[in-house]
Amino acid sequence: MSRPNPIYMAGFLLLVVAIYGAAALLKGGLYVGNYEGDTAHLVDLVLRLAAGERPHQDFMTPLGILGYAPIALFVRLGAGVGHAIMLGQVLVALCLVPAIWWAGVSRLSGAWPYLFGFFALVLVLALSQGQVSSATSIAMYYNRWAWAAAYVAVLVAVTEPRHRRSALADGLSIGMLMAFLALSKLTYFISFAVPLLLALALRRQWAVIGIAAGAGAGVAALVTLVAGVAFWGGYLGDLITVASSGVRPYPTAPFLETLRLPTHIGGTLLMFLSVILLRQAGQRYEGLILLVLAPAFFYVTFQNFGNDPQWTVLAGFLVLLMRPGEEVKNPFGWDLRQALNMAAVAFFAIGSPAAFNMIYSPVVHFGAADADYTPFLPNRPDHADLKGELERSYQFKVSSAPEYPAVAAQARALRPVAEKTVLNGEVLNWCEIGNGPVGWYRSMAQELDAAGYGGEDRIMVADILNVLWMFGDLKPLKGSGPWYYGGAPGLENTDYVLVPFCPYKTSERRRILKAIEARGVPLTEVYRSELFILLRRGAIQG
Known part of the structure; x- marks a missing residue:
């Protein structure tokens, strides 16, 4: 397949950010139709940080500072919190564009880099958490941001470059994205660190590992310089408090029960089937890495409220890249390349409900009737651009x-x-x-x-x-x-x-x-x- 044009790829990614950002901002405010408690949680963190309070010292949260600092930045600059949330998402998307661009032009061919880049940006810019409700919501937005970063880091770390090679670009992409995960939603960093390190080691990418470690250390040094050494102790303390708390031992259901839920069992079985097919096709490295990634995908899904299986779309891309280059048959006579094509399509189908929910969420948001919404913070006119559905807010x-x-x-x-x-x-x-x-x-x-x-x-x-x-x-x-x-x-x-x-x-x-x-x-x-x-x-x- 044809290698992507780097200029076209960059222009396409910036166009996606511009269209989705404008679609959200043109409404004139953020209209929230679900999960008001999560909205209040976000606004609390944002207003505290914008007012100069220190995270993990003046207030407690297990969420890393990069999970809400982009939004607080715009509040600090004078924006209402509704616009600040949408502008914060645009800022995060723009920061991810270089890494998404590199993943696309170095690893993917034909239309796939554009599809991968589009969905990675949608994960950041959506106005819905996915799941099954089409109501506009900013709830658990940090999970979407983290998934977008994880998509790119995983793709770059576990697959071989096809068109362009650069240990520096690979290392910087992986290191910066993993640092973002560590400073936004640590669960993702913990879940993916070992699989990505193993993948790089098996491919003997020692230079990439060194550059990634150096980039991560640089981010840590910068945070220490700005926030002080006490920041890390406070962050660790908050995480330990949450991990040891009996308030919510798991967000929705126990781990093994989550894997066998009707909404998850198809993806669970398909993942293990894909590993078997890759091994039968002689793709031993690919089968091993997909098997090692499976617990990371499952655990992050289990740990997130709602258990949205966002990993399935990424798994579809990985299976397409990992399939053998020519026809290989297993003992049953199956064409394993075609079988893995079907597995990838099945992964995309499983992930499509949440994916399409996020893709058209700006359209749902733009169509919200003003008469059905009311200011979320009625006593704060400077933040009147954040609105909640009238009945849900007051009834x-x-x-x-x-x-x-x-x-x-x-x-x-x-x-x-x-x-x-x-x-x-x-x-x-x-x-x-x-x-x-x-x-x-x-x-x-x-x-x-x-x-x-x-x-x-x-x-x-x-x-x-x-x-x-x-x-x-x-x-x-x-x-x-x-x-x-x-x-x-x-x-x-x-x-x-x-x-x-x-x-x-x-x-x-x-x-x-x-x-x-x-x-x-x-x-x-x-x-x-x-x-x-x-x-x-x-x-x-x-």
Whole structure:
């Protein structure tokens, strides 16, 4: 097949960035129709970083700084957070263009470099997390960014150049992309580091390994120079806290169960079939590397909420590159080149639902009706360009477990028994909020303001999300984070603890209150309403 024209390839990639970036920005704001909690999590991190707070020191998060710094940069420059999110994605895409270009012009032929480059950029620029919902969402965007970087790093590391050779370009591409993974979503770095190192070693690419290691070390040195040595200790500490936390042992389902889910079993079996076919075709290196990559693909998918199998499209490209160059038959008489062609097509088919969801997501976003959306942060006019769907933002939907004494005895016996939340001897009812987070947080913030609390008061929310400060005249709690992973982070800087009657997660409300009690900290009630109890924090023991 024909080798790609490098100028055409570069122009095509820049055109994709321009079209997708413009399609998103022309709407005039970011219209979010799903996963409002994840949106609040992102905005919290972005606003804190833009305000000068230090990640892993002033606030807690397992997400690496490069996972949200591109967005915070534009907020710092004066953009509303809605536009900043979209501009941040464009910036990340532009930074990835050189590596995507090199992977395409050195390894792929015909139309394949353009298809590979297009999808890698779509992963960055999409306005949907994939999965099965077509609603516009910025949730888990950092997983998309990480997959895009992983696509390029894997392709360059495990396949031989076909058209152009440069150890320097290979090493810089792999080193910089792996550094990005380490500083955005460490799970990807851990999962792919060994397979890529093994692939390079088996191909005796010692110069590439050295250059990649040097590039990664250079990035680490630059981060240390800018953020200080304490950054690394804080980052490691946050990661250890999350890894050892019992709050969420796995995002969706256990590892082995994830592999056999109806949405995953086809890809799982196809991966092992492809390894067998490659080995039968005499592609021993290729079969080994695909086998080694399989656990990395599976683990990253398991670790990400929603378990989107984004690896299947990459596997399709790899199988096409790894197939034998001519007809080879196995003991069953199969033409193994054609069999691997079919395997690649099957991989693309499995990945197509999420892929097409992301590809046309800017069209869905542009078609959002203004009347159906409302500012996500209603008290922050400078960020009015971030909008949430009106009904999802304000229409309360809750789950509760009331007691019905008259219900049948068998039903009472089978009723789930949850551990009670006890606050100063009072048992709080089980209740969890679904829709309506903007109205819920805004209502609590307004109530606090009317009762005379706010301003410099530091308030901890006993819930899985601690983002109340963004919806009122409040300050972020130093030492805490937008998402709860265990303990009572920020307790030493807290003035008050707010205990909602209907939190997002009743289990996490209970965990936080137990952690406070375990540290011997008294809580004195100072205010109560239909929504929450506010308690003043006493002296911390020890």
